Amino acid sequence: MAREWTMRRITPLRGIWRYAAAFGLVVGSTLVAEAMYRVFDTDRLSMVFLAGVLITAVTLGSGPAYFAAATAFIVYDIYLVEPRFEFTMNSAEDYLVLFVFLAVAMLTGRLAGRVREAQGRAEARARTAGALFRASEEFSSSDNEDAVRQALAQRIAEAGRGEAVVLHDGRSWIWPPGLTIPAALADLAARPASEAAVRESGWRLRQLRADDAMVGVAAWRVSSLDGRLADSPEDDERLVDVLVDMAAAAIARFRLAAERAEMRARAQTEQLRNALLSSISHDLRTPLAAILASVSSLREFGDRFDAEVREDLTLTIQEEAERLNRFVANLLNMTKLESGALTIDGVTFGVAEVVGRVVQRVQRQAGAREIVSSICPDDLAAFGDPILTEQALANVVENAVRFVPNGGRIEIWGQSVDGQIVLEIIDDGPGVPEADLRMIFDKFFRSAATSANQPGTGLGLSISRGLVEAMGGEVLARSRDDGRPGLVVSVILPGASS
DSSP states (O other): OHHHHHHHHHHHHHHHHHHHHHHHHHHHHHHHHHHHHHHHOOOOOHHHHHHHHHHHHHHHOHHHHHHHHHHHHHHHHHHTSSSTTSOOOOSHHHHHHHHHHHHHHHHHHHHHHHHHHHHHHHHHHHHHHHHHHHHHHHHHHOOSHHHHHHHHHHHHHHHHTEEEEEEETTEEEEESTTOOOOHHHHHHHHOGGGHHHHHHTTOEEEEEEETTEEEEEEEEEEOOBTTBOOSOHHHHHHHHHHHHHHHHHHHHHHHHHHHHHHHHHHHHHHHHHHHHHHHHHHHHHHHHHHHHHHHHHHHHHTTTSOHHHHHHHHHHHHHHHHHHHHHHHHHHHHHHHHHTOOOOOOEEEEHHHHHHHHHHHHHHHHTTOEEEEEESSTTOEEEEOHHHHHHHHHHHHHHHHHHSOTTOEEEEEEEEETTEEEEEEEEOSOOOOHHHHTTTTSTTOOOTTTOTTOOOOSOHHHHHHHHHHHTTOEEEEEEOTTSSSOEEEEEEEEBTTO
16 A cells, blocks of 8 residues: 555656746746846847747646746746836836737747647557557467467566566466565455455456457556656556457467367368278278188088189188288388387398398289399398388388289389488389379378279378388389389388498
8 A cells, every 4th residue: 555655646746846847947048048138238038938938848748838938927027027026017018028928938838748749649659559569479479378478468567567467277477577476466366256455456457358268367567667657557558458458369369270270180080080991991801802702612612622723712811811911010000100109129131131022922912013123232231120121112012013014014123322222113004193203102192193993092102101211211202214104112221331
């Protein structure tokens, strides 16, 4: 309460001292006029007093200017008009001079005062616009709600020229730093019914509301600045209201953006789930149907089949079971890659051995397609996980087998380049349009130009890239360099020396 009494006392003193300063300017004008009266022996010194009134109006405003004009009128008549030191007017000319002087002084004071007040309003508007611009920049550049509330506390404290606190869910953001939150404000965070007590202690309150939901409470208290209150507390309070509304809008925008991102993520998840289920239903059904048909034939007619037919059915069961196993392994690898649970135990391994296993594994699916491997030198060694490397290469080669026609050729080249192992899988297939090259490693992507009649999930190349990148390598795709149709997939692995 003592603080509030001191503040209420300062305001009238400011007005008194403004008028005291105006009186001092009139006294100064009188001294200048006296000096000129003695030096030049003339009493035509009204312009000296008009100058004092003008200075008063420009520096102190209209009210003190009127006071200075009236005081100068009396001093001019008593001190300089003959007979001196008497308030008398002996002729019509005296009346005319004095009252014209008073009118000119009043008019000059009014005009100069209005110019000063207009300048003050313009400066206040400029300060307000600057404060709003800075606040808008801070609110827009903030990356979360807490940053917005902290920026709001700072801007409110600067606008109100005092102290500010923003409260929400038992947390607080203060300005200036080190401010001790009063007990009334601490209670407000938990019990809104204490708002009246807060206002009585000199704090002003404003709720932050976003979409009809309260997202915080802003509290501020005006304090003196160099022993003075703010020149326009009403304007400052309006500025605070605008700042609070801007902060609430920024918080609402953050929440809407978060909701929109969540909805987009849900939609993408649902889309991926539907695509995965659709692909799985086809890719699981095909090998299972072949396995069931072969097993049923063997059980019912096994004794009637000759050895060659039984061997063929058994081989079909094995191939389809391996195909199913690879598909399940791809799904598991994809899950591990997505969750970050895939761990790599790097070892040095022979590249030729891994490529040989891949060729042997895919050869049965190749049919009339020719698969040729060439590793130079034969003892080329890479660093990584040989099992995952085999899986990644097998996915690439199987993808090539799927698109290369019967009688076509698939070449696997390997060499060491700048300490890295570069494996290139070159096929004679239809190739991929340039626009689709950068997307063929995306999950579920299948080029419309080449995959219209081909089964598959669109996961193989995506998993290959994920496995190779997990080992510190890289997978790239380009069209063939010799002008023939086809695709070149480069698998780059860390060399054993690295």
